[in-house]
Amino acid sequence: MHVHAVCPLSMNLLIITAASLVALTRAGGALQDLEFQKWKLMYGRSYNSPEEEARRKLTWLDNYRSILVHNVQADQGLRTYRLGLNQFADMNKQEYRKTHRLLTNSTKVHHGTEFTRRKWRGELPDAVDWRKTGCVSAVQDQGGCNSALAFGFVGALECQNFLETGVLAALSVQQLIDCCWACIRASVPMYVECIQSYGGIDTEESYPFEGTPGDCRFNPKTIGGTCSGYALMTPGNEDALQEAVALVGPVIAFIDASHPSFQFYQSGVYYEPNCSSTEVDHVVLVVGYGQEDGQDYWLVKNSWGTFWGEKGYMKMARNRSNMCGIASDAGCPKA
Structure with a gap:
């Protein structure tokens, strides 16, 4: 039987991430609701229907949790930068890339x-x-x-x-x-x-x-x-x-x-x-x-x-x- 060594840094990352997710799961939804409403007010966000708001809120919560986990790792010295909620917080990765994917090959510089x-x-x-x-x-x-x-x-x-x-x-x-x-x-x-x-x-x-x-x-x-x-x-x-x-x-x-x-x-x-x-x-x-x-x-x-x-x-x-x-x-x- 082969035993694979685990890198201490990777193990620390897994432990911290798991602990953060447990803490977030236990956190009350009321606080997250309040944070979402504050974010909407700050960025002037409104939605066309309750269904759209519910969908956007779920995306926002996913991003919110990922940001918190990353920043716990930054606090432990495992990351060199911090993340924060901004105007893109209710966009998933695909929506963000579609909205801000700016370039084609013809856009890049080929002569000068x-x-x-x-x-x-x-x-x-x-x-x-x-x-x-x-x-x-x-x-x-x-x-x-x-x-x-x-x-x-x-x-x-x-x-x-x-x-x-x-x-x-x-x-x-x-x-x-x-x-x-x-x-x-x-x-x-x-x-x-x-x-x-x-x-x-x-x-x-x-x-x-x-x-x-x-x-x-x-x-x-x-x-x-x-x-x-x-x-x-x-x-x-x-x-x-x-x-x-x-x-x-x-x-x-x-x-x-x-x-x-x-x-x-x-x-x-x-x-x-x-x-x-x-x-x-x-x-x-x-x-x-x-x-x-x-x-x-x-x-x-x-x-x-x-x-x-x-x-x-x-x-x-x-x-x-x-x-x-x-x-x-x-x-x-x-x-």
Whole structure:
């Protein structure tokens, strides 16, 4: 008879998870009902029928329990990040992926000029945060429009124009939605060509975000920035990505965001061993990097509002074999 050894960490994980589930099973339903009603009020959620509410509540409870179990493990030092209830809490995994699965192969970047790594004589900074320079605009919520690429592109372009002019002008994502079809068939080459065809991109103030496509209302008198091209990073090379973020500015990154751990991320250094480095479905803006509790991370800006993550930001594990494809298809527009 063969006896298989059990990893102590795995055993601890099983014990903690089982204990948490027992505690949750014993918890009164009244408290969970109250939490669900508080969540509905916070996110302005209402449903078309009692049946739909009952179904959504069951999904919410499943997510609620999974989050609690994960956070017990985080409290024990078995996870490097915490989860929390957010606007996706009444969605199951399939619904979340359908709603926020943004990309097709045509969306990914297939051409652009190659980013030339500089002959940097000194050491790169241990930590970078472009927010501290004033070239990163406020986090927004893309809502139901599949405009993550537009938000990432505009965010990177804002900083490049800031470095050229010394003035931060928040640029119009809505122009890309209305004039460049950002909700329908977005791509980096399309954005570059579209902005160049108009002679620039308007400011957010003059052309504010609405979240749904409408008539193109570009105004050449309120241009806030221009785009001359796009530079690609070396695929899969986190060292090249670090150099670009340190020396050039915020970088657009295509990532795998399909997992419940990403859906409910709240704080800490996100590490998801099941993440794919090739099957990517979302876009974020890498605005820095650093280290927390001995864990290297990328600081990324998302476009799901400030209730998600750390006020709209995430720390993604860095130097962990290109986790989630953070460096697989990264690049930066040029002012």
